[in-house]
Each structure stands twice: as C-alpha cells, then as structure tokens.
Amino acid sequence: MLKIENLHARVEGKEILKGLSLTVNAGEVHAIMGPNGAGKSTLGNVLSGRDGYEVTAGTVSYNGIDLLALEPEARAAAGVFLAFQYPVEIPGVNNTYFLRAALNAQRKQRGEKELDSMAFLKLVREKLKVMQISDELLHRAVNEGFSGGEKKRNEIFQMAVLEPQLAILDETDSGLDIDALKQVAQGVNTLRSPGRAFLMITHYQRLLDYVVPDFVHVLADGRIVESGDKSLALRLEEQGYAGVRHGAVA
Amino acid sequence: MTQPATLPLVESLLDAPLPASGIAWLDAARQESRDAFASTGLPDTRVEAWKYTALRGLAQRRFAHGDATASGRAVDPSLLALPGVEGARLVFVNGVFRADLSTLDALPDGLTLQPLSRVLKDDAEPLRFGWSRSATRAEAHGAADAFARINAASAADGMVLRVAARATIAAPVQLVFIGADGEGELAWHARNLIELGEGASLTLIEQHLGDGGQAQLATFVSDIHVGAGAKLHHVTLQNAASAANLIRHSHLRLQARSEATLHVVELGGALVRHDLQVELLGDGAKLHTRGVFMPHGRQHIDTQLAIRHQALNTASSSNWRGVANDRARGVFRGAIVVAPGADGSDASLSNKNLLLSAGAEIDTKPELEIYADEVQAAHGATVGQLDERSLFYLRSRGIPLAEARALLTAAFCRAMLDDLPNPDLREHLSGLLIAQLPA
Ligand SMILES: Nc1ncnc2c1ncn2[C@@H]1O[C@H](COP(=O)(O)OP(=O)(O)O)[C@@H](O)[C@H]1O
Ligand SMILES: [Mg+2]
Numbered sequence: 001m002l003k004i005e006n007l008h009a010r011v012e013g014k015e016i017l018k019g020l021s022l023t024v025n026a027g028e029v030h031a032i033m034g035p036n037g038a039g040k041s042t043l044g045n046v047l048s049g050r051d052g053y054e055v056t057a058g059t060v061s062y063n064g065i066d067l068l069a070l071e072p073e074a075r076a077a078a079g080v081f082l083a084f085q086y087p088v089e090i091p092g093v094n095n096t097y098f099l100r101a102a103l104n105a106q107r108k109q110r111g112e113k114e115l116d117s118m119a120f121l122k123l124v125r126e127k128l129k130v131m132q133i134s135d136e137l138l139h140r141a142v143n144e145g146f147s148g149g150e151k152k153r154n155e156i157f158q159m160a161v162l163e164p165q166l167a168i169l170d171e172t173d174s175g176l177d178i179d180a181l182k183q184v185a186q187g188v189n190t191l192r193s194p195g196r197a198f199l200m201i202t203h204y205q206r207l208l209d210y211v212v213p214d215f216v217h218v219l220a221d222g223r224i225v226e227s228g229d230k231s232l233a234l235r236l237e238e239q240g241y242a243g244v245r246h247g248a249v250a
Numbered sequence: 251m252t253q254p255a256t257l258p259l260v261e262s263l264l265d266a267p268l269p270a271s272g273i274a275w276l277d278a279a280r281q282e283s284r285d286a287f288a289s290t291g292l293p294d295t296r297v298e299a300w301k302y303t304a305l306r307g308l309a310q311r312r313f314a315h316g317d318a319t320a321s322g323r324a325v326d327p328s329l330l331a332l333p334g335v336e337g338a339r340l341v342f343v344n345g346v347f348r349a350d351l352s353t354l355d356a357l358p359d360g361l362t363l364q365p366l367s368r369v370l371k372d373d374a375e376p377l378r379f380g381w382s383r384s385a386t387r388a389e390a391h392g393a394a395d396a397f398a399r400i401n402a403a404s405a406a407d408g409m410v411l412r413v414a415a416r417a418t419i420a421a422p423v424q425l426v427f428i429g430a431d432g433e434g435e436l437a438w439h440a441r442n443l444i445e446l447g448e449g450a451s452l453t454l455i456e457q458h459l460g461d462g463g464q465a466q467l468a469t470f471v472s473d474i475h476v477g478a479g480a481k482l483h484h485v486t487l488q489n490a491a492s493a494a495n496l497i498r499h500s501h502l503r504l505q506a507r508s509e510a511t512l513h514v515v516e517l518g519g520a521l522v523r524h525d526l527q528v529e530l531l532g533d534g535a536k537l538h539t540r541g542v543f544m545p546h547g548r549q550h551i552d553t554q555l556a557i558r559h560q561a562l563n564t565a566s567s568s569n570w571r572g573v574a575n576d577r578a579r580g581v582f583r584g585a586i587v588v589a590p591g592a593d594g595s596d597a598s599l600s601n602k603n604l605l606l607s608a609g610a611e612i613d614t615k616p617e618l619e620i621y622a623d624e625v626q627a628a629h630g631a632t633v634g635q636l637d638e639r640s641l642f643y644l645r646s647r648g649i650p651l652a653e654a655r656a657l658l659t660a661a662f663c664r665a666m667l668d669d670l671p672n673p674d675l676r677e678h679l680s681g682l683l684i685a686q687l688p689a
Contacts, residue, residue, distance in 0.1 A: 048646050050646075076645070092661025092662065093661045099647075101657070102644070102649050109648065162647065
C-alpha cells in the first residue's frame with residue numbers, strides 16, 4: 001500500500017529526513033518509535049502534504065500512485081489520514097459541520113454521492129457509540145477549549161468517520177491518562193481491518209500493550225535504523241534509544 | 251492650503267438652502283453650523299483623524315441637495331424585512347420620512363417614536379439643549395467634524411426615540427435608511443436622538459440600505475443617551491449601495507450602571523466613515539462593542555472608535571474584525587482614554603484583520619491613554635493572513651484549499667456575532683457576511 005524509498009526532506013533549509021525507507025502493506029500496524037527531534041512528525045507531515053516540507057530526494061508510492069504529487073486534500077480523498085500530534089483549535093467552525101464538509105469533500109473528489117444531513121447524522125451516531133465520546137463535543141467549535149485528551153479522542157473520532165486506508169497517528173497516546181489511552185486504543189483496534197494500515201508514531205511502548213503492532217521501527221536522525229517485532233519496543237523501553245544500532249537496517 | 255469653498259463638494263453643500271423651521275434658536279444654530287463648515291471646509295489627511303481617509307475624490311463631486319420626490323419613490327418592501335425582528339419601524343428614503351413604509355401604530359407603553367421633522371413642527375423646544383451640545387462638540391474638533399457640521403446645518407429629518415424610565419421595550423425598534431436613485435446625485439442628512447430613561451431597556455436595529463446605482467452622500471449624527479441603570483442593545487447593519495458615501499457620527503453617553511451593547515456590521519458603500527464616540531460618564535457603566543468591516547472591490551471603510559472612561563469602575567470591552575479583499579481599504583482606530591478619577595476601570599480592545607488579496611490594505615491604530623489608578627487595560631491589533639496550521643488541518647481532512655479559506659474567513663468574521671442574542675437576526679447577518687466573501 002505504501003512504499004517509501006530513500007526519502008530526504010528539508011524544513012527551513014535543514015535536512016530532517018535523510019534517506020528513510022519503509023514499506024507498509026494493507027492490514028498491517030507499524031509502530032514508529034524514536035527520540036525527540038528524530039523526524040517522526042516530519043514524516044507524518046511530508047506524507048500528508050504540509051507546506052514548507054521540501055522533498056529533495058526519494059519517492060513515496062501509495063497504491064501505485066506518486067503520493068508526493070498530490071495536494072493535501074487529494075491525499076485525504078485517496079484515504080490518507082493524519083492524526084495530529086498537536087490538533088489545532090478552529091474557533092467558529094462547528095465540529096459536526098466541519099466533519100460533514102470534510103467527508104463530503106472527500107466523497108465528491110472520489111466521485112461518490114455526498115451524504116445528506118440525515119445520513120451523516122446516522123453515521124456519526126454509530127461512530128460515537130464506538131468511540132465513546134460525548135456528543136456534546138460535536139456541538140462545539142473544532143477542538144476549541146478541548147482538553148488534551150479530548151483533542152486526541154476527537155482525532156480518532158474523525159478517523160472513524162472518514163474511514164481512511166492509511167492512518168498515521170502522531171503521538172496520539174502522549175499526554176493521555178490510562179483510561180483515555182484505552183479508549184484511543186479501542187478506537188484503533190475497532191478500525192483495524194485487512195484493507196487498512198496504521199502508522200503509529202509513539203514515544204512510549206505503553207500504547208503497544210493495547211494496540212499490538214505487526215512491526216516496530218526505530219526512527220533516529222532521519223532514518224529507520226532498526227526494525228523488528230513487538231519485542232523491539234520492549235527492549236527500547238528497557239535500554240532507551242542510546243542502544244539503537246546506528247545505520248543498521250533489519 | 252486650498253480655500254475650502256473652492257472644492258466642488260463644499261460649494262455644492264453650501265449652495266443648499268438651509269431648511270426653514272420658523273424656530274429662532276434652530277435657524278440660528280443651523281446658520282452657525284453652516285458658517286463654521288464654510289470657514290473650516292473639509293479635513294485633509296494632515297488632520298490626524300483623517301490620516302488614512304483621503305477625501306480628494308469625494309471633494310471633486312457635486313451633489314444636489316435633498317430629494318424633493320422622495321416621499322413617492324417606490325421601494326421594494328422586501329428590503330425592509332428582517333428575520334426575527336417585528337416591531338415598531340421608522341423608514342427614511344433619501345433622508346425623508348416615509349409614513350407609508352413605517353410602523354408606528356400600537357407602540358408599546360413607554361416608547362415614544364417620531365420622525366424629527368414632525369417633532370420640529372410640533373414641539374422643538376425639548377431638542378434645544380441636545381442640539382447645541384452636539385454643535386459644541388463638533389466645534390471642538392475643528393475640520394475633523396466637518397460633516398457633523400454640515401449635518402447640523404442641513405438635516406431636517408431623522409428619528410427621535412424616547413424610552414420612559416423603567417420601561418422595558420421587548421420588541422426591537424427598527425430604524426431604516428434607504429438610499430434610492432433620484433434626479434441626479436443627491437446629498438442628504440439625517441439626525442437621530444435616542445434617550446433611554448433610568449432603568450429603561452431597548453433593542454434598536456439600525457439599517458443602512460440602498461439599491462440604486464447613483465453616487466450619493468449621506469451624513470448621519472446620532473446622539474444616544476443611556477440613563478442610569480438602563481440597557482441598550484444597538485445593532486447596526488450598514489449594507490448601503492456600492493456608490494453611496496456614508497459619513498456617520500454616533501455619540502453615546504452612558505450614565506451610572508447603564509449597559510450598552512453594540513454590534514456593527516459594515517458591508518456596503520463606497521467611502522464609509524463612522525465616528526463612534528462613547529463616554530462612560532457614570533460609575534459602573536458598561537460598554538460592549540463588536541464590529542465587522544468587510545471592504546471589497548474599491549471600497550473604503552473607516553471606523554474611528556473613541557471610548558472615554560470618565561467614572562469609577564467603568565468597563566469597556568471591544569472586539570472588531572476587518573476583512574479586506576481586492577483593492578479595498580479598511581481603517582480602524584480604537585482609542586481608549588481612562589480619564590483622571592476613573593479609578594478601577596477595565597478597558598479591553600482588540601482589532602484583528604485579514605487581508606484576502608495583495609492589493610487590499612487595512613490600517614489599524616490602537617491608542618490607549620490611562621490617567622487613573624488601578625486600571626486594567628488590554629489592547630491589541632493585528633493584520634495578517636489566515637493561519638497556515640488551520641488551513642492545513644482542514645485540507646488534511648479533504649477540504650479543498652479554496653473552501654478551507656472560505657470556511658476560516660467566515661468563522662473569523664462570524665465570531666463577532668456570537669453573542670448576539672437574537673438567533674434569527676444572527677443567522678441573517680451571518681449570511682450577509684458570508685455572501686460578501688469571495689465564492
Ligand atoms: N515547521 C518546522 N520548522 C522548523 N523546524 C522544524 C519544523 N518541523 C520540524 N522541525 C525540526 O525538525 C526536527 C525534527 O522534528 P520532528 O519531526 O517534529 O521530530 P519528532 O516528531 O521526531 O520529535 C527538529 O529538529 C525540529 O526542530
Ligand atoms: Mg513529533
């Protein structure tokens with residue numbers, strides 16, 4: 001589904017990604033771990049098309065197409081979703097209105113029929129049940145005045161409604177108490193399916209107790225330096241990133 | 251310096267005969283205002299308050315005085331409808347009162363509502379003091395208040411509204427000024443006097459509308475007195491025709507513990523200027539202002555908000571937003587003075603602006619002078635573009651760039667209407683804001 005080869009990217013003239021390669025197949029859950037400043041969020045931003053991230057070398061192929069050639073909105077319509085590390089507050093834009101606009105914009109781009117408000121509401125009700133978030137949040141402006149945990153859960157809720165093929169979760173677990181973490185994990189597990197892949201960026205292996213990954217990668221200094229299964233996460237937890245084999249690719 | 255009288259605009263305004271009232275003090279006051287206008291002429295951009303609003307173009311135009319046939323002019327009645335608003339209504343076409351379009355029957359107890367033309371005919375005496383006070387005020391400002399002077403000289407109509415002490419007027423009162431094409435390009439003037447007695451309460455909705463294509467010049471002076479403990483909610487929708495030049499002076503005086511809430515929406519007109527002056531005169535008086543101005547095309551919209559805290563523990567909170575597109579220009583000056591003795595006052599003012607095109611411009615000038623003790627004041631102004639992070643957030647969810655921009659811009663302006671209590675009116679105004687945005 002996703003094939004990243006030798007990806008180099010710069011931010012404000014500074015090289016952050018330095019030859020990153022990664023292959024993700026449908027149905028897989030990949031965890032990406034690594035020290036602060038390694039380039040994890042940069043990877044998420046480059047994949048979803050944020051301005052200011054300049055790709056200087058390498059390719060990203062998504063379902064056989066050149067992902068990097070698409071505008072952010074076209075990537076979303078093609079099924080790429082980024083749960084932000086720091087979701088922005090958008091005062092004055094109602095959460096439900098926003099989500100319906102987003103879903104219908106995607107459907108329109110894919111040539112599907114737009115959902116009327118009845119059908120949309122029905123969908124939202126279903127997803128709310130699964131995500132266990134209060135529908136009071138829906139009536140507020142996007143993320144405005146939300147607690148840290150509410151923002152993260154809102155990201156997962158959006159993911160549930162938009163049903164992406166490739167979901168990139170950028171430290172969605174950070175700053176959550178154990179109950180919120182379990183809810184987020186449950187949300188992800190509910191969405192796991194043979195047609196969908198997850199790229200879970202995380203700092204702690206805690207999340208991986210609840211969402212068991214198929215692969216764990218270590219991203220350090222702009223590259224994947226080590227890959228393995230869940231045991232790698234446990235080892236990192238014990239030894240820290242200092243013990244990471246620099247330059248090694250499993 | 252140019253001789254004032256040589257400018258076509260000044261000449262044509264001075265050519266107009268003064269309205270004859272047969273009331274000695276009024277005729278004298280009008281003559282005095284006319285003479286003052288003749289001697290000072292128009293302000294140029296060296297006058298601080300007119301620094302960003304050049305009258306050069308307007309000064310070269312001539313306008314015919316008044317509209318002799320305004321009373322018979324056809325007006326599309328749908329113009330007047332306002333969702334969520336049904337009550338007394340006073341309508342003026344080209345500055346002339348239109349009984350046929352107004353609703354003055356069955357006024358609630360405690361509300362007196364009349365056209366100025368009728369009050370001047372029936373019993374002008376009660377207006378005498380207010381008239382001279384506003385003339386004195388214009389005098390103090392020199393050329394800066396040129397239009398207030400010509401208004402004092404020439405205005406023959408407008409609204410006189412009084413709410414008796416302790417009367418609560420539940421249904422909003424609608425005040426409508428319509429500019430309509432006439433025989434040639436017209437100048438007209440209107441004067442409003444609004445008084446809320448002690449403990450009274452009123453919602454007033456002022457609209458400036460127009461459907462003509464001719465250039466006009468309209469001036470307005472509104473004197474608003476809010477008595478002790480009274481509550482005024484004043485909503486202004488300025489949606490004049492695109493060739494209309496509108497110069498408005500609004501002067502509010504707030505007595506002890508009174509509360510004034512203002513919502514101002516500036517959408518229409520060619521050259522638009524609003525001097526909004528508020529004096530918090532009594533202890534504990536409160537002011538709350540929200541405003542949006544959205545010049546586009548080649549419009550020029552200038553708001554000069556001046557707030558004076560003159561008494562103990564007074565509070566003002568002002569939040570204004572501007573969005574300029576195409577080659578339009580917006581000007582906002584927010585000046586707060588906390589005078590000596592206004593201890594314990596609380597003043598905040600914010601003006602945020604968005605530029606939607608490279609040719610648009612907004613000049614904003616916050617001013618804060620504090621001469622009292624234990625004052626809390628916050629003051630800020632910005633001019634910028636939409637937040638990149640928010641734009642990316644929306645796009646990352648599939649919303650195309652143009653739509654994302656429109657969504658964020660609409661939210662930016664609409665936020666100024668959030669605390670407007672009438673939901674139908676809020677939706678209506680919100681729709682007008684959105685309609686003004688690029689598609
Ligand atoms: N928008 C940006 N502007 C400037 N520097 C950035 C930006 N985004 C990331 N960086 C820099 O790139 C490096 C990697 O950041 P990031 O991808 O956020 O790391 P991680 O998510 O792994 O902690 C850091 O040194 C950071 O300062
Ligand atoms: Mg990060």
